[in-house]
Amino acid sequence: MCRHLVYLGPPVTLREVLFDPPYSLLRQSWAPRDMRGGGTINADGFGVGWYPGDGPPVRYRRAQPIWSDPTIADLAAVTSTTAVLAAVRSATVGMAVIDGAAAPFTEGRWLFSHNGVVRGWPDSMVPLAAELPVRDLLTLDATTDSALLWALVRHRLRAGVAPEQAVAETVTRVAAAAPGSRLNLLLTDGHTAVATTVGHALSLRTTPASVLLASEPHDDEPGWREVPDGQLVRATATTVRQRALAGPCTTGTNRQASPKGSR
Template sequence: MCRWAAYRGNPLYLEELVSSPAHSLIEQSHCASRAKTATNGDGFGIAWYGDHPEPGRYRDILPAWSDCNLRSLAHQIRSPLFLAHVRAATHGATRRDNCHPFVQGAWSFMHNGQISGFDRIRRKMEMLLSDELFAARTGTTDSELLFLLALEFGMERDPLGAMSKAIATVEQLSAEQGFEPLVRFTAAFSDGGKLYAIRYATDHKPPTLYAAPMGGKSGYCLVSEPLNDDIDAWVEIPDGSAVVVSDEGMTASIFSPEGLAVAA
């Protein structure tokens, strides 16, 4: 399983999540404590928003702990919204275009989890894409294809609804192929305005997701694992949840592939 961190709030340096904390993302890349595998050494990536609509991005196949460029960039780049990811591969070879975050236009996306039986439904998923989005696919992972499927289903108009439809479609395709659907999905994505995250699994065993206020009164950090030992600061996001971080702070709703309902 992968590890990731995402942030939206007042601008801060990427190192405040990526390299500086006691349990930073780089630390988690070789010593994760809340994942099935402690080592996440199959590449890394960061995507950040600045003066342009499209995010900047840096990815490599090196383990995050051994890339001196990552520490240097994280020390210099300051952003109000960014995504960072360290990879433990489940689908797709260790190559740069399989490293998260994935970017298409203004959108960035990263994922921790898997689609069981992906090889058996991959072609049917690809057939649902427009020519433009099919041509945008450069890697071989289930994560990238699920992201493109959500874009196909109207992510720009309704981000959470499109992701709900994409996951429902994957589960339906799995059932049509005669095997039990299993999607484990903890993901973050953004258009440069709001930061979205979802925690969901068909078997109710999704990868972990935590949130803590950071970077001003409306800023929040979303992570696979807490970045420090301040247990009072971090709240675990429940299974079957969607969160949105905006200028108003963080809001939560119930998430399922069948639809969305606002939590009480």
């Protein structure tokens, strides 16, 4: 399992998001509070992607624990952004521990992360992988379930499928092919974020001008709301909508998140 987050809102430094909170992503790398499904730490790599302006995101990722890399701490202190996606990784046994296996994955304006595991890997994914262009399979960032999930989502995005639909279709089909998988996905283009909850935790906190989606709350302040299992969330800095996923992912009922600023 892993820990990940996405922030959209007024400019903040990466340090404010990744390092300063009492239960920040840094702390979650060595002392997570909600590692359901196995694992105790997230020390098999990390990655951060942020948007310096209107262009594509900048990405920094390594195969080492985030606490052991002084570069990201220095970089975070002086880098400001209105959108960031970051993750710390706990590798599934047998999967590669290399820079390319760490989220976020990216193409164009997109950043993507997966918190969870695909059951029966790799055999359960053979039929879905066969639907991808051969070149996509030959150029995966890593031979991991998360990299393949990104390839499946990206294939739909390239075909013009809306982000919500691309994520929902991928999660539904993978859940059907590999029952019991944990499929918490995050996708953002710097303006909109799409998230799913399938088998793992996700919390949401809003202000009138920002939204933060995270595997677990990074402090004990009021305003955090847990997203139920089997949900898809679409958020901008000022709006949040939530609905149930279809098919084998559905474990809850249709619902819409409270308006921004309400709790």
